[in-house]
Amino acid sequence: MEQQAVTCYRHPDRETGIRCTRCERPICPDCMVSASVGFQCKECVSQRGGSHVQPRTIAGGSVAADPFLVTKILIGLNILVFILVKAVGDRLLNDLDLYAVCGHDITGQQLCFGVSEGPGEWYRLLTSAFLHQEYWHIGFNLLSLWWIGAPLEQRLGRSRYTALYFVSAIGGSAAVLLLAPDAPTLGASGAIFGLFGATAVYMRRMRYDMRPVLILLGLNIFFSFTWANVSWQGHLGGLVTGTIVAIGMLYAPRERRDLVQWGTCAAVFVASLAVAAIAVAQVTS
Structure with missing residues (x-):
């Protein structure tokens, strides 16, 4: 029945x-x-x-006067960096995108680039998530960020939504370093796939019809594996980390909600850094 x-x-x-x-x-x-x-x-x-x-929001966050402010700021930052890339050229891309590769020059000396170059380059785990080179790339990502991110920010609250976005971005970068360390990678897709995962968790938590979000997520996963020059590794990493963070936020018991929510964020963040460190160690060895 x-x-x-x-x-x-x-x-x-x-x-x-x-x-x-x-x-x-x-x-x-x-x-x-x-x-x-x-x-x-x-x-x-x-x-x-x-x-x-x-x-309060469903996750315990404060209800803000502008429930979409963080999403607007993220969109603005992506557009600003895109304009800077167009103005400065490939030099900025080479300084901020994500890759971890080591090789040897003609003298036999080992040369490392990206996060493999040393601790001073680890900022690439985050800066790569704000870089775009093609108009279609930034257009598609920012439309997805507005359609998926804005409603999610309203449901979670600003601080929790911000943590979800950045942890998903780091998780996507860590997955790329582990699975494709020699591929220069950029774009907000890892973070956005984290928002997709969180949206699915929210829909399940509220007992809404899961079919629309699962179909949309399935299509995006399909394109991730079939389109050329698309980093499925970053998409997968962002999806996994975003889903885990969202489970901690939306299913946390009320008595220990803050502890569980922020503890989950911290644990996933540290785990992502550990994966990145393992990937770099494999490259440099």
Whole structure:
């Protein structure tokens, strides 16, 4: 027997798995107000004179006046770096993109480039995620960032969304170093695939229909493996790290929510750096 979907009592078109802890009516994220235990609907909060209660996102973040500010800043940074690349030329690309390769010159001396050159080059793990060379590349990535990232920022809150984005970017870079260390790699795709993974986790957490996001994710994975000059390694690394971080954020128990959320971010970040360090050690050896 098919189970009937539960929808928000104020928005019948939105499925949800969350109920008000006082009246037990089903509520969607737009109708939730964080309480001492769980979430309450806005009517229950107003009835108990709870205007002092700070509205929270599903992940426990503060509800901001501009819920898309971080996404706008990320888009602006990518556009700014793209303009600088066009103005300065390939020299900036060579200084900021991601690759770890070592070789020998005609005298037999070993020469290393990228993060393999030394600790001073590890900034490439992050700067490569803000580099784009082709117009179609930055256009596609920034459209995806707005379509996927903006709603996710609204649901998670600024600080958690920012952590998710940057940890996913580092995770994507680490995967590239491990699986394709000699390939110059750039682009925000690793971080964006982390947002795709987080969106899937959010949809599952809220018991929404998973089919649209799974179809979209499947198409992107398919193109990652079939299009030429596309770093499937970075996409895979970002997807895995973003999914893990999102699970920690959205399924954290309320009693220890901050500890679990930020502990998960820190653990995934450290694990990504460890993978990168292993990859560099393999190249330099």
